[in-house]
Amino acid sequence: MRRHQARIVRVQRQSHDVVTLYFCLQDGSVLPYAAGQYITVYFDATSTPEGKAYSLSSAPSEPLMSITVKKIGEYSGRLHGLAAGNTFTISDAYGHFNPMTTKPLVCIGAGVGIAPLWSVIKHEYQHDAQRVAQLFYSNKTVDDVAFLDELAEASDATSLRVRHHITRQQEVPALMSRGRIDIEKCLQAAEEEAIYLVCGSVSFVRDIWKELMTHGIAAERISTETFFE
Ligand SMILES: Cc1cc2nc3c(=O)[nH]c(=O)nc-3n(C[C@H](O)[C@H](O)[C@H](O)COP(=O)(O)OP(=O)(O)OC[C@H]3O[C@@H](n4cnc5c(N)ncnc54)[C@H](O)[C@@H]3O)c2cc1C
Numbered sequence: 001m002r003r004h005q006a007r008i009v010r011v012q013r014q015s016h017d018v019v020t021l022y023f024c025l026q027d028g029s030v031l032p033y034a035a036g037q038y039i040t041v042y043f044d045a046t047s048t049p050e051g052k053a054y055s056l057s058s059a060p061s062e063p064l065m066s067i068t069v070k071k072i073g074e075y076s077g078r079l080h081g082l083a084a085g086n087t088f089t090i091s092d093a094y095g096h097f098n099p100m101t102t103k104p105l106v107c108i109g110a111g112v113g114i115a116p117l118w119s120v121i122k123h124e125y126q127h128d129a130q131r132v133a134q135l136f137y138s139n140k141t142v143d144d145v146a147f148l149d150e151l152a153e154a155s156d157a158t159s160l161r162v163r164h165h166i167t168r169q170q171e172v173p174a175l176m177s178r179g180r181i182d183i184e185k186c187l188q189a190a191e192e193e194a195i196y197l198v199c200g201s202v203s204f205v206r207d208i209w210k211e212l213m214t215h216g217i218a219a220e221r222i223s224t225e226t227f228f229e
Pocket of ligand 1: 038052053054055056067068069070071072073074075076077112115116201225226227228
């Protein structure tokens with residue numbers, strides 16, 4: 001796997017523990033990659049010299065790459081410490097989360113699991129504004145929602161439908177729902193032949209996967225990415 005030096009261009013705070021880092025290679029270019037892929041980030045003098053994976057939240061045609069990182073421990077803490085002008089080491093992009101289909105998409109994500117879903121959604125709508133896609137996005141509180149304004153703009157400008165689910169806040173804005181994502185509602189809203197993309201923690205992905213299977217969605221129609229052990 002080739003390694004590259006990347007330079008931070010700007011940092012966008014998403015919530016109290018999530019930032020998006022926008023970066024390019026040293027010559028100002030971006031890596032070739034497919035929407036939904038991830039890179040490995042390497043830091044010296046850590047307990048994980050083999051690096052850790054971070055999904056690209058950017059779309060391949062955008063002028064900068066980005067990763068969206070939740071602060072948890074060693075690597076994510078180092079990433080949260082980066083500022084514009086700092087450099088860090090990354091790999092080529094890889095992974096097969098994106099099923100590369102023209103069929104309707106149902107994206108189901110939780111927390112920072114939005115990263116590869118947002119990459120795929122942006123990529124699809126850059127190519128076809130009439131693309132059929134839905135996003136069911138779960139967060140603990142409204143303040144935890146990443147890309148809130150960008151998602152609202154995308155759903156105004158395209159046929160993307162975004163449904164926010166807020167699990168640990170009593171009062172939520174009118175256009176958001178309280179409580180967990182209800183798979184039966186996802187299925188009712190989904191088009192025939194829809195492909196399901198699911199990303200989040202192990203427990204979230206496992207639960208959604210099980211529920212989709214229980215409701216008769218074939219495994220070939222489900223693509224998953226899991227972030228944490
Ligand atoms: C394919 C892939 C893509 C990924 N993409 C992203 C991404 O886009 N954004 C992102 O933020 N992360 C992503 N991750 C996770 C990332 O690789 C790291 O695992 C994560 O940043 C934690 O590493 P750390 O060194 O900061 O924490 P560590 O120092 O390894 O962990 C500290 C402690 O926190 C625990 N912990 C693990 N998960 C959680 C959690 N959810 N909440 C609280 N504690 C936890 C660990 O078990 C450990 O005990 C991805 C992982 C994979 C495999």
